[in-house]
Amino acid sequence: TGGLMQGKRGVIMGVANNRSIAWGIAKACADAGAEIALTWQGDALKKRVEPLAGEIGAFLAGDCDVTDMASIDAVFDAVEKHWGKIDFLVHAIAYSDKEELTGRYVDTTRENFLKSMDISVYSFTAVAQRADRIMNDGGSMVTLTYYGAEKVMPNYNVMGVAKAALEASVRYMAVDLGGRGIRVNAISAGPIKTLAASGIGDFRYILKWNEYNAPLKRNVSLEEVGRSGLYLLSDLSTGVTGEVHHCDSGYHSIGMKSVDAPDI
Ligand code: NAD
Numbered sequence: 001t002g003g004l005m006q007g008k009r010g011v012i013m014g015v016a017n018n019r020s021i022a023w024g025i026a027k028a029c030a031d032a033g034a035e036i037a038l039t040w041q042g043d044a045l046k047k048r049v050e051p052l053a054g055e056i057g058a059f060l061a062g063d064c065d066v067t068d069m070a071s072i073d074a075v076f077d078a079v080e081k082h083w084g085k086i087d088f089l090v091h092a093i094a095y096s097d098k099e100e101l102t103g104r105y106v107d108t109t110r111e112n113f114l115k116s117m118d119i120s121v122y123s124f125t126a127v128a129q130r131a132d133r134i135m136n137d138g139g140s141m142v143t144l145t146y147y148g149a150e151k152v153m154p155n156y157n158v159m160g161v162a163k164a165a166l167e168a169s170v171r172y173m174a175v176d177l178g179g180r181g182i183r184v185n186a187i188s189a190g191p192i193k194t195l196a197a198s199g200i201g202d203f204r205y206i207l208k209w210n211e212y213n214a215p216l217k218r219n220v221s222l223e224e225v226g227r228s229g230l231y232l233l234s235d236l237s238t239g240v241t242g243e244v245h246h247c248d249s250g251y252h253s254i255g256m257k258s259v260d261a262p263d264i
Pocket of ligand 1: 013014015016017019020021022040041045064065066067091092093094095119144145146147188189190191192193194195196197
């Protein structure tokens, strides 16, 4: 992939540690020659993000809690001061109270519903708005979603409803920004063991289920999702927008449990 992202600069939001999907995409883009700006959420994560930024020579754009519009403004101001323009944006951020990522969706509280929608859905629109102002024509934006948006997955609950709204927002923004050649897409990643995923009830069972039943008979790696990100952010995908790209070992295509899947 050497040179594919040469001369491109972008903001990547959502690195918590070296298992974060945002980090997988950051590495793939940096390896392909991109210059990257990272944001983080809070001092505890800053300590983890700083050494990672060092590894890829990334610009530390600042602390950003996406529920605070002033902090979003501040990091995009910092990026504009540093570079002037950008070419891409990655949004790999989601949140729901852990207690509601188990049991029944119907029991979701209004408070957690609104919080989940704010952090997991609106935040992409809020950052896309700021990124649009400093993005070159022909830029690219990517967010992360999951199959629980399309079909019911156990325990995914309010996050499934949020991801459905996120996917719809991808299509609306693809239209809004398409006039300048800016593309907006989502990667629907198969399950990967990350900090956020550990909040989902029975996540290990979901990993096993996918491993046994996906067409490729295995789970996807962080590097594979990273390379899907690279594809959508690079000029390899200039004809692609408003798309939900599945990087999930093909799991989304099956209709039934595999006949030779072992019991879990
Ligand atoms: P992760 O825990 O590494 O990343 C989640 C990130 O969200 C963290 O960096 C966290 O700081 C950030 N975040 C949460 N609330 C925030 C807020 N208020 N302000 C700013 N940042 C905030 O986990 P991940 O699995 O890499 O998650 C990244 C994205 O990928 C999420 O949208 C997630 O839903 C999606 N996804 C994950 C999987 C999986 O199996 N891991 C599968 C499909 C989609």
